[in-house]
Amino acid sequence: MTYSSTKMLGFCKRLFQRGVFEVTSVMVGTFLLVTLFYYSDHFSTSDHKFQIDIGNYEHHMLSSVRESPKIDPSPKCERNISVEQLPNFISLPTNIKDLLYYRHCRHFPMLLDIPNKCGGTNASSDVFLLLVIKSSAVNYDRREVLRKTWAKERLSNGVWIRRIFISGTMGTGHETKRLNQLLKLEQSKYNDIIQWDFKDTFYNLTLKQMLFLEWMERNCPRANFLFNGDDDVFANTDNMVLYLQNFERKGGRKHLFAGHLIYNVGPIRSPQSKYYVPEQLYESKLYPAYCGGGGFLLSGYTASVIYANSHSIPILPIDDVYMGMCLAQAGLKPEHHLGVRTAGLHVPGKNVDELDPCFFKEMLLVHRMLSGEMYTLWHRIHDPDLRCPPLNSR
Ligand SMILES: *[C@@H]1O[C@H](CO)[C@@H](O)[C@H](O)[C@H]1NC(C)=O
Numbered sequence: 001m002t003y004s005s006t007k008m009l010g011f012c013k014r015l016f017q018r019g020v021f022e023v024t025s026v027m028v029g030t031f032l033l034v035t036l037f038y039y040s041d042h043f044s045t046s047d048h049k050f051q052i053d054i055g056n057y058e059h060h061m062l063s064s065v066r067e068s069p070k071i072d073p074s075p076k077c078e079r080n081i082s083v084e085q086l087p088n089f090i091s092l093p094t095n096i097k098d099l100l101y102y103r104h105c106r107h108f109p110m111l112l113d114i115p116n117k118c119g120g121t122n123a124s125s126d127v128f129l130l131l132v133i134k135s136s137a138v139n140y141d142r143r144e145v146l147r148k149t150w151a152k153e154r155l156s157n158g159v160w161i162r163r164i165f166i167s168g169t170m171g172t173g174h175e176t177k178r179l180n181q182l183l184k185l186e187q188s189k190y191n192d193i194i195q196w197d198f199k200d201t202f203y204n205l206t207l208k209q210m211l212f213l214e215w216m217e218r219n220c221p222r223a224n225f226l227f228n229g230d231d232d233v234f235a236n237t238d239n240m241v242l243y244l245q246n247f248e249r250k251g252g253r254k255h256l257f258a259g260h261l262i263y264n265v266g267p268i269r270s271p272q273s274k275y276y277v278p279e280q281l282y283e284s285k286l287y288p289a290y291c292g293g294g295g296f297l298l299s300g301y302t303a304s305v306i307y308a309n310s311h312s313i314p315i316l317p318i319d320d321v322y323m324g325m326c327l328a329q330a331g332l333k334p335e336h337h338l339g340v341r342t343a344g345l346h347v348p349g350k351n352v353d354e355l356d357p358c359f360f361k362e363m364l365l366v367h368r369m370l371s372g373e374m375y376t377l378w379h380r381i382h383d384p385d386l387r388c389p390p391l392n393s394r
C-alpha cells in the first residue's frame with residue numbers, strides 16, 4: 001500500500017467514524033442525497049484518479065455507432081377484456097383500468113435505435129459501465145448537460161463508460177412530431193438515444209425499463225455494469241468506476257444491485273396518490289426490498305437475471321419496486337451503500353456553500369439537481385487546484 005493510499009485510508013476512516021458527515025437542520029431539502037461515498041477502504045481519492053484525459057475518445061466511439069434506426073414492426077396489442085372480471089374493477093379509476101387492460105403489452109416498435117452502441121455481442125465486454133438514463137423528450141437541457149458532465153462517454157481509470165438515454169413519446173399531434181424530431185436531431189449528433197413508440201408516462205416507466213433490458217440482451221449482453229438512473233441526478237461516475245473496479249477485484253460474486261435500499265414498505269392504497277396501487281394490481285401489503293429509482297448500480301449479470309424473471313411477473317407500474325420483485329423471485333437481494341442517506345447533507349454552518357465540491361467529490365449520487373448546478377459542480381470537483389480541508393475542520 002502506498003503512502004498516499006494509507007493516508008487516504010486514515011482519512012476515510014476518520015470520516016466514517018464521525019458518522020459520515022454531520023447533518024444540521026439548516027440543510028435544504030431541495031435534493032436528496034441518495035448514495036453517499038462508499039466503503040472507506042474501497043477507493044482512494046487521490047486527485048490524479050479524477051483527472052481523466054477525455055480529449056481523445058470521441059472519434060474512438062463515434063465511428064462505431066453511426067447506424068440508421070430500424071423500425072420494428074410489432075403487432076398491435078389488444079386489450080385484455082377478462083380483467084373486467086377482477087373484483088371491483090368497475091370502481092377503479094380510469095387510468096388504473098387502462099393499466100389493467102394493457103398490462104400484458106410489452107412490445108412496442110422502436111423509433112430510434114443504436115444497435116451498435118456496444119460494438120456487438122463480443123465487443124460489448126469492453127463496456128465497463130453503461131449509463132442508462134431515463135429521459136423524456138422534453139428534457140433536452142438535461143441531456144445536453146449530462147453529455148458534457150457525468151454522462152460523458154470516456155475512459156475512466158482505464159475503462160469505458162458509455163451512455164444511453166431511454167425515451168418514449170410525448171404529447172399529441174404536432175407536439176409529438178416536434179419532440180420526436182428533436183430526439184432525431186440529437187441522435188444524428190450524439191447517437192445516444194433509444195426511443196420506443198409508447199407514451200412516456202410515470203406509469204409506463206416499468207415498461208421503459210423492461211424494454212431496455214430486452215434491448216441490452218440483444219445488443220449489449222456483456223457490458224460489465226449498468227448505472228440506471230434519472231436525468232436529474234448528479235452521479236459521480238468516476239467514483240462509480242472505482243467502486244465497481246474494486247467490486248470486480250474482490251471476485252467472489254457476479255450479482256450486484258446497489259443503491260438506496262427501501263424495505264418494509266407496501267403499496268399505497270389511496271386513489272389520490274401518484275403511487276396508488278390497488279389490490280387488483282398488487283395484492284400483498286408489503287413490497288420486497290428494492291432500491292430507490294433515482295439511481296442504482298447493477299452488474300450485467302444481475303440485469304440479465306432480472307430480465308429473465310420479468311417474463312413471469314405481471315408489470316407493476318412502479319419501476320423500482322418491480323425491479324425488486326424480479327430480484328426477489330430470483331432469490332437475489334438488493335443492497336444498501338454504506339454511508340447512504342436520503343435527506344440532508346453535511347452543513348457545517350451558515351455561509352457555507354451547500355454545493356461544496358469537496359463534499360460531492362466523495363459520493364456516488366445526489367438526487368435532483370438543476371442543470372446549471374450540475375455543470376458547475378462537475379467542473380469544480382475536477383478542478384486540479386481544488387484543495388479540500390480535512391473533514392473534521394469542515
Ligand atoms: C387477462 O387478465 C386476466 C385477469 O387479470 C389474467 O388472468 C390473464 O392472464 C390476462 N391475459 C393476458 C393475455 O395477459
Ligand SMILES: *[C@@H]1O[C@H](CO)[C@@H](O)[C@H](O)[C@H]1NC(C)=O
Binds near residue numbers: 120122
Ligand atoms: C464472438 O466470440 C466467439 C467466441 O467467444 C466467436 O466464436 C465468434 O465468432 C465471435 N463473433 C464475432 C462476431 O466476432
Ligand SMILES: *[C@@H]1O[C@H](CO)[C@@H](O)[C@H](O)[C@H]1NC(C)=O
Binds near residue numbers: 095102
Ligand atoms: C403506456 O403507453 C401506451 C402506449 O403508448 C399507452 O397506450 C398507455 O396509455 C400508457 N400507459 C399509461 C399508464 O400511461
